[in-house]
Amino acid sequence: MSLYSEIVEQPGRIKSLLASQKKTVEQIAAEIRKRDIQYVFLAARGTSDNAGRYANYLLGAMNGLPLALATPSLFTYYKQPPKLKNALVIGVSQSGQSPDIVSVLAEGRRQSCLTLAITNEPNSPLTQSADFLLDIHAGREKAVAATKTYTTELMSIAMLSTALSENKKHWEDLQKAAAWMKEVLKQNDFIEQAAQRYRYMDQTIVLGRGFNYATAFEWALKLKELAYVKAEPYSSADFQHGPIAMVDSGFPILAIAPKGRVFDSMFQMLKRLCRDFSAELVVISNDKKALALAQLPLSIPVDVPEWLSPLVSILPAQLFAYHLTVAKGYNTEHPRSIYKVTETK
């Protein structure tokens, strides 16, 4: 049962990542400061792309850095890569193998950009194409569905942001992350029971906003990969621009709504879904009002700061996807039709 044990070992992995890579991250930050970096150009696929979504909000809000998600086919099939002047080019990949992600970093280097590989494989082709390596130190991930490589990618990005801002409070928050994660994992038995209710759920919507837009995408991806649930992620804003038309009574909506700047907007949406649509709600939050709206409330510690909440809020989501997969009788280790390393061009 690699998947379950990999979920449970995450607090320990986060702790050792923080201890072992702090100096490396500070060296990378020093190099970034030396250059005239005007934006970040980030290439990733699947789970790592969701870590990139977190970077989009975090580096924007904390470090003033706009972020463009790369469109790898421009580098591979079209062979018409854009001009990357003054960009910091980042590739994020657990395996460091996917040729399209490697080609974006190689092109960044060709154009004399500063390049950074965030990966679990220090000896991968991705690392060889990069000026700097941020080793996520997750240990070997055996389950096909990524869990600990996602949270260690998030942590790596959070450390990079903190090194850039030299924000002491943020370094302290990072020290507390492992304990918050441990606390959340105590809900395992409760989530195992609660997941039974969703045995026959075959489709759902996952809502998140701001920093937790990434969490919505990653929760949906786990549900698709493992439990074969058609789960579609949305920001609560985009959801109102059309897709809300799909919702009818009893439709299951999953949401990540911790306290913070976007809480009110998420809470108003959840109230509307509850009152006007009679939707079924599963809510991850540390706010009592939001949890009270849910048929299934999943709580995270009250003192988790919003900027770091994605690292903690994905844990109950992973446990929910895991136990739902077991309840549905599917294989948690080797989902059908997908492989650990997917080599796309």
Place this chain on the structure above:
Amino acid sequence: MSLYSEIVEQPGRIKSLLASQKKTVEQIAAEIRKRDIQYVFLAARGTSDNAGRYANYLLGAMNGLPLALATPSLFTYYKQPPKLKNALVIGVSQSGQSPDIVSVLAEGRRQSCLTLAITNEPNSPLTQSADFLLDIHAGREKAVAATKTYTTELMSIAMLSTALSENKKHWEDLQKAAAWMKEVLKQNDFIEQAAQRYRYMDQTIVLGRGFNYATAFEWALKLKELAYVKAEPYSSADFQHGPIAMVDSGFPILAIAPKGRVFDSMFQMLKRLCRDFSAELVVISNDKKALALAQLPLSIPVDVPEWLSPLVSILPAQLFAYHLTVAKGYNTEHPRSIYKVTETK
């Protein structure tokens, strides 16, 4: 029946847009050339965001401009906008009303960036926050689901790209677009009949890649808004990184696969879905091999160039969504729960 007539009037709108805005677009291009623009920062929601996805590929491939899709909540809720030095800031909005899109343009102006509004409402707040206006000249759009404002937004972006590259062949292609679109609309009666087969389809996946990644998103959005089908868009590459696990025998997959640089990758994926998964395929293409794999082949003219194919390939997709909505007995003019102008922050 505004929606149907708005679909049908698209070739005429495209033609008049090209005639009336060519000079404006050339003025904007001249101003962009004068500045040291290093990337594009684009804000949009819903259908306009899908036009932004086209801009991402087109401006990247043809004009060497990387593009970052804005995360509006950083400007509104978080009040921590990134530093936009040397960015061209573009807002795309049919109504020009949504406060979050307006706030991105206003911040761009505050930071002395060049700002451009692409909108159907010359007197909107969006226009007032911009240095330049590209009026999409779609005429009033009455149906809640956007069709002609999508294709005129695509055309505006295609004209801007062509003015920037001063590519004569591309100007000629643009002149032919209206005729190609007219040709495709002749399939209306065929699509009306064919849509019956999908009366009880309640979920689907839409695949597109490269320039037609945008078409996949827009087709999925029309199906969600109008026919309440849970339709999820993917690039064929991202689809392999997990979500393909959901597909079982008979599962309906819609795909946009015109001839061009990414055709082979799309074709391989379609063959695999047909052979290994026994999926039901609806394919929009101008390649006979790809059309032959489909239960429902929807053809576009054989000489449409790949870079401009999104403008043509969305038409059979719109007609399919329209006729499916009629077949399901839903309201084509006023879908439940959504409104023409959605004001999100």
